[in-house]
Amino acid sequence: MNALPDLPVSESRNPDELRLVLPQEAAPLDLSAVFGNSQEVEIEIGIGKGRFMLLAASAQPDRNFLGLEYARPYFEQSLARIAKRNLKNVRLAHVEAFSFLRDRLAGESLAACHIYFPDPWPKKRHHKRRTGRAEVLDQLQRVLKPGSLVRIASDHADYALVIRRVFADHPGFRSVDFDAAQWEIPGMEEYTTHGVTNFEIKYRREGRPITRFIWQRV
Ligand SMILES: C[S@@+](CC[C@H](N)C(=O)[O-])C[C@H]1O[C@@H](n2cnc3c(N)ncnc32)[C@H](O)[C@@H]1O
Numbered sequence: 229m230n231a232l233p234d235l236p237v238s239e240s241r242n243p244d245e246l247r248l249v250l251p252q253e254a255a256p257l258d259l260s261a262v263f264g265n266s267q268e269v270e271i272e273i274g275i276g277k278g279r280f281m282l283l284a285a286s287a288q289p290d291r292n293f294l295g296l297e298y299a300r301p302y303f304e305q306s307l308a309r310i311a312k313r314n315l316k317n318v319r320l321a322h323v324e325a326f327s328f329l330r331d332r333l334a335g336e337s338l339a340a341c342h343i344y345f346p347d348p349w350p351k352k353r354h355h356k357r358r359t360g361r362a363e364v365l366d367q368l369q370r371v372l373k374p375g376s377l378v379r380i381a382s383d384h385a386d387y388a389l390v391i392r393r394v395f396a397d398h399p400g401f402r403s404v405d406f407d408a409a410q411w412e413i414p415g416m417e418e419y420t421t422h423g424v425t426n427f428e429i430k431y432r433r434e435g436r437p438i439t440r441f442i443w444q445r446v
Pocket residue numbers: 273274275276277296297298299302323324325326343344345346347359425426427428
């Protein structure tokens with residue numbers, strides 16, 4: 229298997245990974261203070277190995293990107309990858325997403341949300357862990373600005389149906405028509421021909437069908 233093209237590593241490798249990591253204290257965040265500017269902030273829930281974060285943040289330096297990941301190995305791997313690129317507009321949090329949205333973010337503080345290949349948790353007793361559940365949408369509705377988009381992709385047909393129903397039933401969101409071009413990161417086509425996340429690359433290679441959604445916070 230050929231190595232995937234990745235972004236070039238900055239010559240001035242950033243030794244300070246800590247700069248990228250959000251403080252752990254319980255208080256709600258002042259995102260302008262966290263990023264050091266008042267640019268719009270987009271969030272990704274479940275960043276995995278961080279590919280989307282580093283591509284999107286590289287392509288759009290005039291926007292900020294906040295990545296959430298609760299699995300320590302993935303979090304550490306993303307942190308190391310992103311720190312090498314010396315990106316100023318990324319912050320990462322080693323947290324569980326629902327409680328982070330609920331406890332750490334102010335109302336209408338985010339401009340977009342990305343959820344790529346969320347874990348399907350197929351067993352019934354694990355459904356309460358799903359990102360696609362009403363109480364998570366309640367929090368997304370609260371923290372997103374009106375008009376913000378939520379982009380979701382899933383390889384799991386049953387879970388995709390659940391996600392569609394949960395969003396369709398929620399008064400805070402409406403479905404948005406879209407075309408394939410809206411799944412590209414502008415200027416990053418060289419790196420994203422096989423997918424914008426590591427799981428997308430893997431699943432496309434395996435030929436798995438992928439369901440995509442874009443929902444808008446009304
Ligand atoms: C299937 S992986 C997809 C990773 C990445 N989005 C991609 O497409 O390559 C799902 C990721 O979401 C993370 N995750 C799942 N539930 C989470 C939660 N409640 N809070 C934070 N991260 C979560 C997992 O640890 C895992 O890294």
